[in-house]
Amino acid sequence: MFNYFIRRLLAAVPTLLLISFVIFLVVDLAPGSPMSEIPLTVPPDVRQKMIEAMGADKPMLVRYVIWLLQFFVVETGWAIQNLTGWGVIDAITPAMQKVMRLLLNSETYEFTGQRIISWQSKVPVFQIIGERLPQTLTVVGTAYLIGVLIALPIGIYSAYRQYSWFDQGGTFFSMVGYSVPTFFTGNVLILIFAIRLGWFPTIYDTNLSVTDWASFKAFVRQMALPVTVLALFNAAEISRYTRSSVLENLGQDYVRTARAKGMGEGKVVLAHVLRNSLIPVVTIVALGVPTIFGGAIVTEQIFKINGIGAALIGAINVSDLPTVQTVTFIFAVLIVLFNLIADILYGILDPRIRYD
Amino acid sequence: MVAACVLGFLIVFVLVGPLIWRIDPNFIEPDTAKMFKLRNKPPSLAHPMGTDQLGRDMLARMMFGGRVSLAVGLVAMFVAIFIGTAVGVMAGFFRRLDGILMRLTDLFLALPLLPLLLVLMMLFRDPVARTLGPRFGTFLLIVLAIGVTSWMSASRVVRGEVLALKEREYVLAARSIGLPNRRIILRHILPNVLSPVLVAATLGIAGAIITESVLSFLGLGFPPDFPTWGRLLYDGIAEIRSYPERVIWPGLAISLTVLSVNYIGDGLRDALDPRIRGR
Numbered sequence: 001m002f003n004y005f006i007r008r009l010l011a012a013v014p015t016l017l018l019i020s021f022v023i024f025l026v027v028d029l030a031p032g033s034p035m036s037e038i039p040l041t042v043p044p045d046v047r048q049k050m051i052e053a054m055g056a057d058k059p060m061l062v063r064y065v066i067w068l069l070q071f072f073v074v075e076t077g078w079a080i081q082n083l084t085g086w087g088v089i090d091a092i093t094p095a096m097q098k099v100m101r102l103l104l105n106s107e108t109y110e111f112t113g114q115r116i117i118s119w120q121s122k123v124p125v126f127q128i129i130g131e132r133l134p135q136t137l138t139v140v141g142t143a144y145l146i147g148v149l150i151a152l153p154i155g156i157y158s159a160y161r162q163y164s165w166f167d168q169g170g171t172f173f174s175m176v177g178y179s180v181p182t183f184f185t186g187n188v189l190i191l192i193f194a195i196r197l198g199w200f201p202t203i204y205d206t207n208l209s210v211t212d213w214a215s216f217k218a219f220v221r222q223m224a225l226p227v228t229v230l231a232l233f234n235a236a237e238i239s240r241y242t243r244s245s246v247l248e249n250l251g252q253d254y255v256r257t258a259r260a261k262g263m264g265e266g267k268v269v270l271a272h273v274l275r276n277s278l279i280p281v282v283t284i285v286a287l288g289v290p291t292i293f294g295g296a297i298v299t300e301q302i303f304k305i306n307g308i309g310a311a312l313i314g315a316i317n318v319s320d321l322p323t324v325q326t327v328t329f330i331f332a333v334l335i336v337l338f339n340l341i342a343d344i345l346y347g348i349l350d351p352r353i354r355y356d
Numbered sequence: 357m358v359a360a361c362v363l364g365f366l367i368v369f370v371l372v373g374p375l376i377w378r379i380d381p382n383f384i385e386p387d388t389a390k391m392f393k394l395r396n397k398p399p400s401l402a403h404p405m406g407t408d409q410l411g412r413d414m415l416a417r418m419m420f421g422g423r424v425s426l427a428v429g430l431v432a433m434f435v436a437i438f439i440g441t442a443v444g445v446m447a448g449f450f451r452r453l454d455g456i457l458m459r460l461t462d463l464f465l466a467l468p469l470l471p472l473l474l475v476l477m478m479l480f481r482d483p484v485a486r487t488l489g490p491r492f493g494t495f496l497l498i499v500l501a502i503g504v505t506s507w508m509s510a511s512r513v514v515r516g517e518v519l520a521l522k523e524r525e526y527v528l529a530a531r532s533i534g535l536p537n538r539r540i541i542l543r544h545i546l547p548n549v550l551s552p553v554l555v556a557a558t559l560g561i562a563g564a565i566i567t568e569s570v571l572s573f574l575g576l577g578f579p580p581d582f583p584t585w586g587r588l589l590y591d592g593i594a595e596i597r598s599y600p601e602r603v604i605w606p607g608l609a610i611s612l613t614v615l616s617v618n619y620i621g622d623g624l625r626d627a628l629d630p631r632i633r634g635r
Contacts, residue, residue: 015463019463019466022467023472026476026479175615175618175619175622179562179611179614180615181566181569181570181573181607181610183569183570183589184589184607184610184611187589187593187596187607188603188604188607190596191596191600191603195596195600294470295470297471301574312471312474313574316474316475317478324471324475331468331471335466335468336466
């Protein structure tokens with residue numbers, strides 16, 4: 001198991017490198033890059049300086065390597081330095097400069113240990129991400145949790161009473177939840193509950209901090225709509241998987257054995273069937289985590305939540321390439337990471353799976 | 357069956373509708389005073405769904421938008437299925453290509469698709485629109501982008517089927533009479549993978565329509581004079597307080613289309629794959 005884990009971890013490195021290269025290439029090969037959008041009235045020497053300041057004058061591969069170094073080494077160094085207070089950055093900068101000089105075959109190249117800077121706001125991209133991530137995590141995390149909690153009972157009961165009215169209703173509900181796009185459900189909910197009834201605010205207030213009962217109530221009220229939208233969407237998918245997984249297990253021999261020895265129905269379903277049918281569901285839940293971050297881009301746009309998806313859209317609208325590259329790559333890292341987690345979980349939970 | 361009826365009705369609505377309801381969806385009254393009077397009209401006999409903030413007829417726009425939405429779904433699905441089937445057959449049939457093609461599929465599955473689509477739209481929309489015209493250029497870009505990012509599930513299914521089919525006796529027979537690989541694939545393999553491809557294609561249409569409307573909803577889709585249902589919804593959100601029906605109609609149309617297409621896909625899967633019948 002441990003060997004397998006190490007092997008998968010090592011295999012993830014080339015995948016991530018390839019993905020980061022693809023993202024870099026897409027952004028770089030685009031004909032409409034912001035470098036061409038400097039006004040013509042800017043004198044040539046100033047233009048040259050602007051391009052140099054953005055680091056856009058070097059060949060593509062060099063910029064890619066610099067970006068990789070910044071993402072993996074400099075940013076990690078800063079994270080450690082901020083956490084522990086050690087002077088990590090000063091210690092590793094000369095080594096990185098040596099690497100860059102070797103790669104470029106030049107003795108004069110200066111690598112200053114610069115972090116990835118957003119072109120739009122001139123602050124490090126990771127600082128922006130650090131500010132935005134809590135909002136996304138609160139909304140998305142709560143929604144996913146509630147979604148799973150709704151989906152499991154529905155899936156189990158509709159499998160147990162297959163073809164009953166509950167099952168038909170549940171299947172229809174999951175089909176609707178799966179098909180109706182979140183930007184439509186979100187806006188309908190806003191229309192009904194925020195505009196017509198006025199129960200909830202339409203806009204998510206990021207500055208709100210929970211200090212007492214009143215602010216907690218306001219917090220719950222502003223969370224209600226986005227969480228409902230995302231939770232319904234997630235529940236739809238997970239409940240279908242739960243249902244088919246439970247159905248598969250209900251036909252197994254061990255269920256008949258358990259019933260034959262006189263075990264109560266509740267114990268058969270909840271103790272025997274459930275434990276076995278949750279194995280694929282757990283992996284589906286793990287695999288779904290990165291997707292809901294993607295889905296949160298839309299939800300954040302509907303409810304004006306100032307999260308990481310909104311940061312991405314904002315950066316895209318002003319062609320802030322470093323932010324776009326970094327945030328997109330973080331999404332890719334999430335996908336690879338949760339694929340790995342899903343595989344490992346499957347191996348731990350299901351003793352029939354042997355990886356080595 | 358209900359799903360097929362609903363989808364049929366929607367298709368008739370967008371295809372035949374404009375032949376009966378002959379109002380140009382982009383017609384703006386040239387006389388400014390008259391145009392102002394025509395703005396934001398509630399539903400009436402002259403305009404059954406009312407008019408928008410520029411006095412354009414909403415019913416005509418809905419029909420036109422539906423045409424574009426469905427066209428995007430269909431063409432993007434064809435692109436995705438073409439790539440997916442090609443990759444799947446190659447990977448399943450030629451063992452030498454299997455490893456590299458499946459790695460490629462895995463790589464695409466690990467890409468963050470929605471952010472990448474947004475980046476593609478942001479970077480390529482204006483240049484492509486300049487060279488090919490804003491309507492055709494955007495259409496081509498969206499269709500290709502969605503197609504290139506959604507072929508993976510089809511290729512996996514096809515590969516699995518081809519791996520099994522390859523060992524069948526009739527393929528062996530075909531090979532033993534000296535049929536070249538190309539003929540074996542075209543005559544014997546492809547017709548037999550048709551049913552999973554059909555299911556993947558149906559579900560692919562639904563996915564493509566949703567993706568297109570998400571792009572339009574985020575403001576990175578079609579231009580306003582070439583509306584899709586997603587774009588109409590996006591335009592309607594600004595005035596959801598005063599004119600909620602402008603959000604409801606396009607949203608309802610998207611939802612019904614996707615829902616019925618998904619139901620048809622599910623039905624097809626049950627009908628074509630006897631192993632999972634009765635689940």
